Amino acid sequence: xxxxxxxxxxxxxxxxxxxxxxxxxxxxxxxxxxxxxxSIGVATVYRILNQLGEQGxxxxxxxxxxxxxxxxxxRHDHAVCTECGALLDIPVEITLSNEVxxxxxxxxxxxxxxxxxxxxxxxxNCDKG
Amino acid sequence: xxxxxxxxxxxxxxxxxxxxxxxxxxxxxxxxxxxxxxSIGVATVYRILNQLGEQGxxxxxxxxxxxxxxxxxxRHDHAVCTECGALLDIPVEITLSNEVxxxxxxxxxxxxxxxxxxxxxxxxNCDKG
DNA sequence: ATGGGTGCAAATCCTTTGCATCTGC
DNA sequence: GCAGATGCAAAGGATTTGCACCCAT
Numbered sequence: 001x002x003x004x005x006x007x008x009x010x011x012x013x014x015x016x017x018x019x020x021x022x023x024x025x026x027x028x029x030x031x032x033x034x035x036x037x038x039s040i041g042v043a044t045v046y047r048i049l050n051q052l053g054e055q056g057x058x059x060x061x062x063x064x065x066x067x068x069x070x071x072x073x074x075r076h077d078h079a080v081c082t083e084c085g086a087l088l089d090i091p092v093e094i095t096l097s098n099e100v101x102x103x104x105x106x107x108x109x110x111x112x113x114x115x116x117x118x119x120x121x122x123x124x125n126c127d128k129g
Numbered sequence: 130x131x132x133x134x135x136x137x138x139x140x141x142x143x144x145x146x147x148x149x150x151x152x153x154x155x156x157x158x159x160x161x162x163x164x165x166x167x168s169i170g171v172a173t174v175y176r177i178l179n180q181l182g183e184q185g186x187x188x189x190x191x192x193x194x195x196x197x198x199x200x201x202x203x204r205h206d207h208a209v210c211t212e213c214g215a216l217l218d219i220p221v222e223i224t225l226s227n228e229v230x231x232x233x234x235x236x237x238x239x240x241x242x243x244x245x246x247x248x249x250x251x252x253x254n255c256d257k258g
Numbered sequence: 259a260t261g262g263g264t265g266c267a268a269a270t271c272c273t274t275t276g277c278a279t280c281t282g283c
Numbered sequence: 284g285c286a287g288a289t290g291c292a293a294a295g296g297a298t299t300t301g302c303a304c305c306c307a308t
Contacts, residue, residue: 007263014200023197023216026297041265046298049198059199061207061216064191065298066272068152069178071143071187078190079237087152087190092233094225096246104221105248108208113250117225119234121242136282136288155272170290175273194273195297 004055012036013048017058077117083126090119133184141165142177146187206246212255219248 004010016024016032024032030045053060068087077090094117105112133139145153145161153161159174182189197216206219223246234241 005263009264017198017200020200023199025195025197027195029198039265042297043266043299044264047263049196050299053198056202057200059202061197061199062191062193063196064193066154066156067178067192068154068190069146069158069182069187070152070190071146071149073185073188077233079234079239081239082242088237088239090233090237092229092236094229094233096223100221100223101248104206104219104223104246105208105250107221108217108219108248109253110208110210110217110248110250111256112248113211115246115248117233117244117246119230119237119239119241119244121234121239124238127240134288138289168290171272172274172291173289176288179274 004051004057009033009037009040009044010048010052012040013045013052014057017052023061075114075116077119079119079121079123081123081126082120083122086123086125088123090117133180133186138162138166138169138173139177139181141169142174142181143186146181152190204243204245206248208248208250208252210252210255211249212251215252215254217252219246 012033013029015036016029020032026042026046026049029049030040030042033040033045049058049060052058053063064085064087077092077094079088079090080086081088096115096117101112101115141162142158144165145158149161155171155175155178158178159169159171162169162174178187178189181187182192193214193216206221206223208217208219209215210217225244225246230241230244
């Protein structure tokens with residue numbers, strides 16, 4: 001993992017992310033950054049976001065290029081490889097109390113439907129490298 | 130939610146999903162189905178997968194069209210609206226014991242890095258409708 | 259001058275849509 | 284015969300890449 005430069009573009013992106021209330025999409029980041037640096041291009045924003053993600057300086061949510069489908073509709077949890085994106089089942093039932101879930105749902109303002117636990121890390125294959 | 134037809138194409142798709150070991154992508158489903166029904170088109174497979182998803186007959190994983198970014202890299206959990214896709218923070222810390230997590234990671238064959246809890250449901254806005 | 263960073267546009271990938279045709283009832 | 288289902292190709296949206304240029308070192 002290479003050291004990261006911190007030039008004006010990068011700082012502008014970080015700035016937007018740090019002052020954001022919610023979780024902006026790349027396009028939203030781009031729009032915001034453009035107010036400060038009108039000449040910046042989308043590609044640069046994407047490049048910077050990716051690098052920040054690799055550095056662990058920002059969290060990237062929902063990076064899953066393709067949808068996956070599963071005929072087993074009962075709840076089950078997933079392990080995601082941060083390297084290759086593999087999506088694995090977690091064959092261990094992790095129990096959360098209904099009270100905790102209800103409280104979380106209420107706090108988030110959502111009518112609870114289901115839940116899922118995801119663990120992230122490197123899968124056996126990628127961990128070798 | 131309308132009643133679902135169960136013609137040959139739909140049955141073929143269900144069949145592939147039910148006999149799948151992992152979580153196939155739409156393209157993978159398409160490839161497999163094509164072995165049985167060579168004339169089927171991608172669009173049909175996508176249409177069927179979407180309908181099955183709506184019916185709750187299959188789970189759709191990772192349906193998030195855009196990436197979102199977050200400068201707060203400490204762990205926090207998310208609530209996802211199944212209707213509009215809104216991604217909200219859960220302002221309640223949900224604690225999982227390290228042993229449970231370690232066991233899950235081991236079972237999935239992954240070197241644990243982080244984890245996240247996601248709850249799904251309809252957000253305040255969508256729940257009205 | 260040199261190498262990384264950049265903007266632009268074109269390309270790519272996954273998914274959806276329009277439309278004319280075909281099917282089953 | 285009709286409504287819904289289908290295949291094809293084209294469109295769409297998000298992200299990446301190729302490439303020439305530019306800037307700071």
